[in-house]
Amino acid sequence: MENQQVIEGIIEEIIYKNENNGYCVCEVSTEEEDITCVGTMLSVSEGEQIRAVGEYVSHHTYGRQFQIETYQSFIPKDRHSVLRYLSSGAIKGIGPALAKRIVKKFGDDSFRIIEEEPHTLATVKGISENKARDVAEVFYEQREMRKTVIFLQEYGISLTYSIKIYNKYKERTMDIVGNNPYKLAEDIIGIGFKTADEIAMKMGIHRDSINRVKAGVMYLLNRASINGHTYLPRNDLIDKAEEMLLVPYELIENALIELQINKQVITKEVDDNSITYNMMFYHLELNVARKIYDLAQFDYELPSGVDKEIDDIEETSNISFDDYQKEAIKEGISNGVIVITGGPGTGKTTTINSIIELLERQGLDVLLAAPTGRAAKRMTEATGRQAQTIHRLLEISFMNSDDNNNRFEKHEDNPLECDALIVDEASMVDIVLMNSLLKALIPGTRLIIVGDKDQLPSVGPGNVLKDIIESKRVKVVKLEKIFRQARESAIIMNAHKINSGEHIDLSNKKSDFFYIKRSTAAAILEQIKTLTKTRLPKFAKCSTFDGIQILSPMRKGLLGTINLNKVLQETLNPPNKDKNEKIFRDILFREGDKVMQIKNNYNLAWQVKNDYNFTIDEGIGVFNGDIGIISEINQYTNKLKVKFEDDKVAEYEYANLEELELAYAVTIHKSQGSEYPVVVIPLLTGPSMLLIRNLLYTAVTRAKKYVVIVGLDTTIYQMIDNDKEIERYSTLQLRLKEVYDTMSEAII
Numbered sequence: 001m002e003n004q005q006v007i008e009g010i011i012e013e014i015i016y017k018n019e020n021n022g023y024c025v026c027e028v029s030t031e032e033e034d035i036t037c038v039g040t041m042l043s044v045s046e047g048e049q050i051r052a053v054g055e056y057v058s059h060h061t062y063g064r065q066f067q068i069e070t071y072q073s074f075i076p077k078d079r080h081s082v083l084r085y086l087s088s089g090a091i092k093g094i095g096p097a098l099a100k101r102i103v104k105k106f107g108d109d110s111f112r113i114i115e116e117e118p119h120t121l122a123t124v125k126g127i128s129e130n131k132a133r134d135v136a137e138v139f140y141e142q143r144e145m146r147k148t149v150i151f152l153q154e155y156g157i158s159l160t161y162s163i164k165i166y167n168k169y170k171e172r173t174m175d176i177v178g179n180n181p182y183k184l185a186e187d188i189i190g191i192g193f194k195t196a197d198e199i200a201m202k203m204g205i206h207r208d209s210i211n212r213v214k215a216g217v218m219y220l221l222n223r224a225s226i227n228g229h230t231y232l233p234r235n236d237l238i239d240k241a242e243e244m245l246l247v248p249y250e251l252i253e254n255a256l257i258e259l260q261i262n263k264q265v266i267t268k269e270v271d272d273n274s275i276t277y278n279m280m281f282y283h284l285e286l287n288v289a290r291k292i293y294d295l296a297q298f299d300y301e302l303p304s305g306v307d308k309e310i311d312d313i314e315e316t317s318n319i320s321f322d323d324y325q326k327e328a329i330k331e332g333i334s335n336g337v338i339v340i341t342g343g344p345g346t347g348k349t350t351t352i353n354s355i356i357e358l359l360e361r362q363g364l365d366v367l368l369a370a371p372t373g374r375a376a377k378r379m380t381e382a383t384g385r386q387a388q389t390i391h392r393l394l395e396i397s398f399m400n401s402d403d404n405n406n407r408f409e410k411h412e413d414n415p416l417e418c419d420a421l422i423v424d425e426a427s428m429v430d431i432v433l434m435n436s437l438l439k440a441l442i443p444g445t446r447l448i449i450v451g452d453k454d455q456l457p458s459v460g461p462g463n464v465l466k467d468i469i470e471s472k473r474v475k476v477v478k479l480e481k482i483f484r485q486a487r488e489s490a491i492i493m494n495a496h497k498i499n500s501g502e503h504i505d506l507s508n509k510k511s512d513f514f515y516i517k518r519s520t521a522a523a524i525l526e527q528i529k530t531l532t533k534t535r536l537p538k539f540a541k542c543s544t545f546d547g548i549q550i551l552s553p554m555r556k557g558l559l560g561t562i563n564l565n566k567v568l569q570e571t572l573n574p575p576n577k578d579k580n581e582k583i584f585r586d587i588l589f590r591e592g593d594k595v596m597q598i599k600n601n602y603n604l605a606w607q608v609k610n611d612y613n614f615t616i617d618e619g620i621g622v623f624n625g626d627i628g629i630i631s632e633i634n635q636y637t638n639k640l641k642v643k644f645e646d647d648k649v650a651e652y653e654y655a656n657l658e659e660l661e662l663a664y665a666v667t668i669h670k671s672q673g674s675e676y677p678v679v680v681i682p683l684l685t686g687p688s689m690l691l692i693r694n695l696l697y698t699a700v701t702r703a704k705k706y707v708v709i710v711g712l713d714t715t716i717y718q719m720i721d722n723d724k725e726i727e728r729y730s731t732l733q734l735r736l737k738e739v740y741d742t743m744s745e746a747i748i
């Protein structure tokens with residue numbers, strides 16, 4: 001802050017206090033004036049004296065305020081403030097009447113008596129010895145909390161994080177953080193290795209500290225998992241650690257050994273290379289492989305007359321299945337686990353529908369699920385039966401933010417009750433979600449996995465669908481024929497051409513696939529502005545808020561999503577005096593903006609209200625990739641509301657805005673599993689690792705009605721010619737081979 005000032009005074013009144021995040025609005029009386037102060041404050045009460053550092057700001061509704069950045073509070077000393085403090089309810093069990101009696105009897109000495117002489121306190125009418133002891137305890141706790149906050153602030157930890165940290169470690173905070181600040185990176189969401197490292201440096205912890213090196217190694221493995229990998233080659237890991245931590249090689253080796261002994265990492269040999277996993281990911285892959293094997297051990301007899309039933313379905317739906325579809329249908333109902341894969345328009349949905357029909361005719365229960373809300377909705381429409389997101393199917397349970405294992409109500413002890421589960425858009429399912437899903441299935445349940453193996457791998461870690469297929473241990477049926485109806489769509493035909501490395505026709509002969517040639521970034525931006533503001537809404541009858549999605553290969557650069565979002569916000573939702581705004585880090589959010597949730601939040605509550613403001617549905621969980629519109633920014637409560645699809649409204653504390661991004665434009669990677677009526681793709685230049693075929697394939701296959709590519713044909717062809725794949729370090733394939741091969745040897 002540039003205009004930092006210090007104020008000192010007594011908290012006369014607490015006007016608003018959010019107990020969860022500590023956000024507080026209070027009236028402070030200083031020697032000169034009464035000031036409204038706002039900011040995050042841990043456990044302050046009326047009557048307390050504070051010394052706060054911050055700046056004066058002007059709020060458009062509430063006028064001049066003091067925005068607190070850091071503060072210290074002191075137990076009041078004079079009689080008036082002591083009375084005020086005790087009357088405020090700050091100490092459980094003492095209300096205004098008791099407060100008066102205490103202060104009358106002990107005056108300025110009240111606090112010392114409360115803390116040190118509970119037996120004397122008990123001489124006040126209405127206070128038993130037990131109550132006096134309880135009061136002393138609460139008093140002690142508050143003193144500890146104050147000390148802790150001051151301690152954390154000294155190391156530059158913001159108040160918001162101080163509260164999170166205190167809530168986690170309570171009175172052990174100073175011990176834990178003082179001994180090993182790197183614990184913060186493990187335990188507190190939002191504090192990463194870098195912040196913990198800064199705190200450690202301020203505490204004077206040596207660069208060579210083993211705790212530092214261990215935390216650094218875990219950080220690198222976690223960062224790799226955010227990039228989709230379940231392990232890192234050991235040499236890579238050591239090189240990266242050396243570069244980041246600036247410590248000698250031997251120290252990293254030592255840290256790896258300690259981590260291995262503590263079972264936090266594991267190293268395995270694969271084809272003469274050592275690879276190192278965060279132990280959690282090793283177990284996830286192993287569990288998934290074992291569970292697939294267990295489920296696949298069940299074979300189910302085909303019902304007699306199945307061919308006749310398939311003929312019936314062909315007759316009623318007036319189609320004739322090709323051989324692969326027939327195979328998929330029969331294998332689907334008779335195998336414990338099967339994968340059905342194919343590109344767009346190859347008849348996957350038609351095949352699933354027949355499987356469901358045949359299973360239901362046998363009186364079996366079939367459940368349908370997909371990884372995202374949009375994909376589940378599409379599955380519901382395409383099958384005429386209710387499909388759910390995998391998260392909802394597994395019933396999210398309220399989760400302690402640091403408990404990664406108990407996210408769902410459904411698991412091995414409370415499995416899903418069904419005879420078959422069909423999972424669509426399986427290319428998006430990462431190893432973590434696959435593990436949770438499989439935990440909830442008992443052997444004897446059929447698992448039918450449907451997806452397009454040529455889509456980009458999941459955003460989360462692992463390469464589940466591809467690994468299962470390429471392990472060659474699980475029954476797979478590939479659908480390849482593009483059916484007549486699908487052939488009429490240039491989107492589908494071009495997608496298949498792109499996927500097989502064939503150049504596409506860009507002459508705009510078909511009316512659903514357009515190419516607009518522009519050779520500079522500025523010209524592309526101009527074109528996209530016109531397209532989204534006027535041309536496409538007129539032509540496609542939808543807007544950027546409900547149908548048009550810009551998809552870019554990258555985040556950075558003029559045509560990356562960060563800049564596109566700024567430009568499109570200015571064009572489609574410009575500043576307006578009636579719209580509240582909030583700047584968080586570098587992003588400006590405005591009421592009416594289109595936004596996307598960028599991480600899974602299993603605890604965020606949502607509600608659906610009807611026109612009369614009655615809640616008609618509610619639940620918890622908002623997930624990576626969910627898109628919505630900011631419906632309210634409340635500068636008084638410091639909260640922001642987003643209305644997601646299906647009218648779910650979730651409320652974000654300002655401190656959690658790191659979970660949101662503007663979403664006029666999103667990366668192609670993030671768009672997986674979603675479909676939009678209209679997709680606009682700017683393509684000019686970019687890092688060669690992103691100008692690859694399956695990125696273009698994924699982008700094009702996201703469109704239901706129209707694709708518009710704005711940019712250079714040479715870039716499009718360069719992408720089609722580039723069949724490199726984004727590298728994913730995952731070993732599910734290997735684990736499946738091991739599990740299957742070991743088990744079959746055991747049986748022999």
Ligand SMILES: Nc1ncnc2c1ncn2[C@@H]1O[C@H](COP(=O)(O)OP(=O)(O)OP(=O)(O)O)[C@@H](O)[C@H]1O
Binds near residue numbers: 320342347483484
């Ligand atoms: N055996 C068949 N004979 C004729 N038409 C078929 C056959 N199977 C599917 N179709 C038709 O082909 C089109 C694409 O089929 P379907 O929607 O099942 O494919 P899909 O693989 O699920 O596609 P997408 O991934 O794009 O949703 C549909 O219009 C469907 O009716």
